[in-house]
Structures are given as structure tokens and as C-alpha cells.
Amino acid sequence: MTGKDLSEHPISSEEVYAGGFFRVHRDRVRLPDGKETVREYVRHPGAVAIVALHEDGRVLLERQYRYPLARDFIEIPAGKLEAGEPHERTARRELLEETGYAARDWTRIGVMHTAIGYSDEGIELWLARGLDKREQALDEGEFLEVLELPFADALAMVRDGRITDAKTVAALLWVRAFGT
Amino acid sequence: MTGKDLSEHPISSEEVYAGGFFRVHRDRVRLPDGKETVREYVRHPGAVAIVALHEDGRVLLERQYRYPLARDFIEIPAGKLEAGEPHERTARRELLEETGYAARDWTRIGVMHTAIGYSDEGIELWLARGLDKREQALDEGEFLEVLELPFADALAMVRDGRITDAKTVAALLWVRAFGT
Numbered sequence: 001m002t003g004k005d006l007s008e009h010p011i012s013s014e015e016v017y018a019g020g021f022f023r024v025h026r027d028r029v030r031l032p033d034g035k036e037t038v039r040e041y042v043r044h045p046g047a048v049a050i051v052a053l054h055e056d057g058r059v060l061l062e063r064q065y066r067y068p069l070a071r072d073f074i075e076i077p078a079g080k081l082e083a084g085e086p087h088e089r090t091a092r093r094e095l096l097e098e099t100g101y102a103a104r105d106w107t108r109i110g111v112m113h114t115a116i117g118y119s120d121e122g123i124e125l126w127l128a129r130g131l132d133k134r135e136q137a138l139d140e141g142e143f144l145e146v147l148e149l150p151f152a153d154a155l156a157m158v159r160d161g162r163i164t165d166a167k168t169v170a171a172l173l174w175v176r177a178f179g180t
Numbered sequence: 181m182t183g184k185d186l187s188e189h190p191i192s193s194e195e196v197y198a199g200g201f202f203r204v205h206r207d208r209v210r211l212p213d214g215k216e217t218v219r220e221y222v223r224h225p226g227a228v229a230i231v232a233l234h235e236d237g238r239v240l241l242e243r244q245y246r247y248p249l250a251r252d253f254i255e256i257p258a259g260k261l262e263a264g265e266p267h268e269r270t271a272r273r274e275l276l277e278e279t280g281y282a283a284r285d286w287t288r289i290g291v292m293h294t295a296i297g298y299s300d301e302g303i304e305l306w307l308a309r310g311l312d313k314r315e316q317a318l319d320e321g322e323f324l325e326v327l328e329l330p331f332a333d334a335l336a337m338v339r340d341g342r343i344t345d346a347k348t349v350a351a352l353l354w355v356r357a358f359g360t
Contacts (some may be wrong), residue, residue: 006245006252006323011190013247017197021222022298024197024204029247037321041248042222047320065186066296067209068221073188077360113292114346115301116246116253118202118222122344141217143186164302166294166346167351173353178339
């Protein structure tokens, strides 16, 4: 990266909340001009998300209630990383558990950072093809409904605001723009 | 929304961290099967982000150090909502402060939810055209470098992973897919 150095340097770091799957830190930080400020942020284990396509172009989506926003969302299958588990393995596991599909062909699309102002979360995006139906096996406390929609219908839902989940918007539009 | 009711209902809510711009809640929740669980999430004021286009197709981007991930990111101009301030006014203010540009034409693209598993943040996406150069006026503690790049170059950076910020990926690909 060219241009001036914009780096901020930690002076001290405090864990102000340790939750079940994320932690919150509050750091004193040295700014580029030498002054001090405070940066608060979430430490997240990271996640995977999957654009899973049938041969006929249908895409696997899920309807899921998202408590922080108190409503249902339509989203692509996704799940948090487990410590030490390779991303592709997490992606295979989550797709199978949530949708009941195994996929033969896996291609990494890239990584997406969801909330760079206050979280270190990265979501690894994968494209899955060659789908075979197996058995859905939801985690305890996980409730969702699988949808299998033509890709054009999913794009229409992005366009008209029925799909607003960032990972889903980015991943579907990525596949639309750059192909499979 | 059709299909079975997936709603989760709050039993009790506790604010476990009150920070400078976000708060963290930890709620006891009733699941659809009647069991209880805990949901932790960030309460965020919301934000705006702007795809600002020159007549010749160049787009305004910013290079900014993002402390949670300890590196620079290339992103579209954005800022947090102020209480009671209309979204479009926030968008106009942030574009001017961060880039020094005023825009005559404003079109709302839609809303994007960045981290629906653990945050209620929504980012209102706006398209700004008819740019006039004024004076940049960064906030205290804000350091960034403005870039003005051909739209195709920005898309190439999405494709090859130089741009991974979710709001930026989603907004640029939206404009690519559905036009201006």
C-alpha cells in the first residue's frame, strides 16, 4: 500500500466482555498524529458462508430468525469457524448440517470483512457445486427453513430489499459479476 | 413471509457493556421449541455508506486504517448515524467531511445488515452523483486518504481481494449489477 502511514498502535488492551462466542476489547491507542484515543471492538472467531448451486442454477438459501434484529432473514448457509478447523471443512460441515446437501466441487471465492469499524470478523466465501442430497442435522437451538430458488429470483430479492444480509448480498452479486 | 414461525422471544435482557458508540446485550430467550437459550449481540446506532461517482465514471474510495484488523482497508465513504439525523443528511455530511465533495444528486440504494448473527447494525447505502469539490474536514482522530479510481479498477480490486470490506463489496457490485 502506498501513501502515508495511517497506522494506529496499541498502548494497552482490556477485555471488557467475554461472551459465549465473542469477546469485546477496549484499547488505548496511539494515533498517527501522536495523540491518544480509545478503540472498542469485537473479537470474533470468523465464519464461512456458502453459495451452493444446483446444476439447473437454483441456489440454496435459508430463512432464519435473527434475534438482534428481531425478524427473519433470507441468507446463504453459513457458520462460525471452530478453533483449528480448516475453512473448507467448516464449509462442508455447515452446508451438510444446515441444508442436508453434500457438494463435490468446492471453490474459494474470497474473504469478506463484515464490520471493520468495530469487529475483526472475516467470512470466508465458498462456491459449492455438484450437490447430493443427504440428511439435514441442525445444531441444538438452531431453527431454519431451506429454500431452493432460481438464481435470478435470489438476485431480484437483493434488488428489491427482501435480501439485506451483507454476506448474502455480496456473495450473490459476486457470482453474478465474476461467474462461477 | 410464509412457512413456520421461527421467532425467538426475549425472557430477560441485560446490558453487559456500554461503550462509546456501541452497547452489548445478553438476553435470555425462548426458542421456537419452548427451550431457553442465551443470545449476545451488539447494539449499534446504524450507519450510512456512499457510492460517489464522477461524471467520467471514477468512484471515490478511501484508504483507512482499521484497528480491529490492524491494517489499512480500501472502502467507500461511510459514517455512523447521529441520533435523530435523517440518513440522507448524514450521508451528505460524511461525504463532504471525509472527501471534500458535495453531491447534487442523491439516490438511496437500500439497506444492508452487516452482521445479523451478533449485531443490529444496518447501513443505508446511497448513490451520489453531480460531485463538486469543496473542503475536506476530518473529525478529530480520523485519518484517511481519498482515492479517485475508475469504476472498473475498483471492481478488479473486489475480484482480486484488495477490497474485502463488506459494505464496499456489496455497494460496488450492486451498482455493477443494477446500474445507476
